[in-house]
Amino acid sequence: MVGSMKKNNKLYKIAILLIGLFLAVCCTYSTKPKDPNKLPNTTVANIPVDGDTINAYVTIHWDGEDSDGYVTSYKYRYITYHLTKGDTVVTDWVTTNLTSKTIAFESSDELNFQHFEVKAIDNEGGEDPTPAVKEFYTVKAYSPETYIVSPQENQDLFILPQTTDWWTGIKVVFGSKDRDGEVVEYGYRVDGQGDWTWLEDTMAVLTPDEFALPLTGTHVIEVVAKDNTGIVDPTPATVQIVLFEPTFDKNILIIDETKEGDQTPGFTTDAQVDSFYNELFNPDTTIDYFTSGLPPKHILGRYKLLIWHSDYNFDRHNIGNEKDYIIEYLQAGGKLVLSGWRIIKSFDLGASFPQVYESESFLSEYLHVVGANESPSVDGAFAWARGRNGYPDIHLNKEIRAINDFPYFGGLTNVNIITPGAFTRVIYRFQCKETTSDNIRSVFQDRPCAIRYLGSSFDIILFGFPILYINPDEAKLMANKILEDLL
Known part of the structure; x- marks a missing residue:
């Protein structure tokens, strides 16, 4: 019984196998071949009108369709025929997903014939074999003219090996003119190194790593403008500058802006003033502002401390015109002592007292007033x-008899009291003479009249009075404390 069942089961499997083979052979049929891909078609809008003469900055719109699929992208190019020169410029095909493009057509000839082509590409990679064409003329596109506002040619500037909170680099300001378009971008490079750096602003701050080594020496900055037709100024604006990395290998430089005479009672010669300051500070160098002007940066940058005195009674000291010079020195890490009669007025001509200074003003930001x-x-x-x-x-020098007469009557006039800024310390407070009226005393008595700022990059000591009139012995003690704080 069991043997019969096994035999039947074997016959059953063989029958199934034969049936499968029969079906595989007898039931095959042929399929229809796939239709060939139909290539897409491209159209271009009628703006600009064929044959028009227009400027070089042109927007062209196009579209594509595909009867058996869909359009995935486009390719375009243009050919420029210079009708006066007689030569031709052919651009490469550009692939895009866009259906419009604003193009700055090459237009360096007086009249240029432009042949624009665009073709659609479908989902199987098929390209329109007959690109859509737009033909028109463009007039000559003029290149922009670039100029550099600052720095000036051969200007000397400080440079540091790395940027700081106060010194961020060499500032370059520039601009341009374009007679037939609009400047949209500027490029700059330094010392002919590397590629152009492009930006939309009209100012760049150049960091030390952008200059060729050594940093100290002569360097050349180039700037070019690019307009909205894609034309770049073929003649870059250039400026040569002289950079100096401060060494601070000397201690003290004094700039003497004190004008001896009627406005400096008791002092009739320059030698008297020089003697007073030499005794106090023992400077390495003294420069008379009126005879020698300001020292160049390669000299200034050798001194750790600059002492500038304008100890004559006048409200328009020249130091007020030299703010940029002082700012550069401080940003480079210098230290500054200012002494003067009405010296704060020199930085804010025309203002009446009392006065409050905005946070970004020189007096507030740098002198901390x-x-x-x-x-x-x-x-x-x-x-x-x-x-x-x-x-x-400190007290007034009673040996200077001139300050006992009109208009002083034993006390200094036009002394500044100061509202100090953040991180400053008051080092002197105003003390009135005994005969001062109560009204004046209520405003000035015990108010700050000299301050000290010790910062991360530079240090400042500002006197609201001329130290030239201080008792020499007390002034010497004061000077020793100044040097202790700043050197």
């Missing part, structure tokens, strides 16, 4: 100053 007032110009109220933060008390 946020406000100031000035004592009366007749019957001087200032008799002495009380020292603070380690500074000695």
Whole structure:
């Protein structure tokens, strides 16, 4: 029984196999071949009108269709025929997903014939064999003219090996003119190195790594403008500058802006003033501003400390015109002492006291003065100053008899009291003479009249009065404390 069942089962499997083979052989049939891909078609809008004469900056619109699929992208190019020159410029095909493009057509001839082609590409990679064509003329496109505003040719500037919070690099300001278009971009490079750096702004800040080594020496900056027709100024604007990396290998430079005479009572010669300051500070060098002007950066950058005095009674000291010079020195890491009669007024001509200074002003940002007032110009109220933060008390030099006469009457006129900014320390407070009226005393008595700022990049000491009139012995103690703080 069992053997019969096994035999039947075997016959069953063989029958199934034979049936499968029969079906595989007898039931095959042929299929219809796939239709060939139909290539896409491209159209271009009728703007600009064929044969028009227009400027070189042209927007062209196009479209594509595909009867058995869909359009995935486009290719376009143009050929420019220079009708006067007689030569031709052929651009490469450009692939895009867009259906319009604003193109700055090459138009360097007086009249240029433009032949534009665009073709659609379908989902199987098929390209329109007959691209859509747009033909028109363009007039000559003029290149922009680039100029550099600053720095000036052969200007000397400080440079540091790395940027700081205060010194961010060499600032270059530039501009351009374009007679038939609009400048959209500027490129610059330094010392002929590398590719052009492009930006839309009209100012660039060049960091030390952009200059060829050594940093100290002569360097050349080039700037070019590019307009909205894609034309780049073929003649870059250039400026040569002289950079100096400060060495600070000397201690003290004094710039003497004190004008001896009627406005400096008691001092009739330059030798008297020089003697006073030499005794106090023992400078490496003294420069007379009126005879020698300002020292170049390669000289200034050798001194750790600049002491500038304008100790004559005048409200328009030249130091007010030299803010950029002082800013450069401070940003480079210099230290500054300012002494002067009405020296704050020199930085804010025309302003009346009391005055408050904006945060971005030179007085506030660099000298750390946020406000100031000035004592009366007749019957001087200032008799002495009380020292603070380690500074000695100081009194007027009674040997200078001229300050006992009109308009001083034993006290200094036109002394500034100062509202100090952040991170400053008051080092002297105004003390009135005994005969000062209560009204004046209420405004000026014990108010700050000298301040000190010790910062991360530069240090400042500002006096609101001329130290030339301080008792020499007390002034010497004061000078020793200044040098202790700054050197």
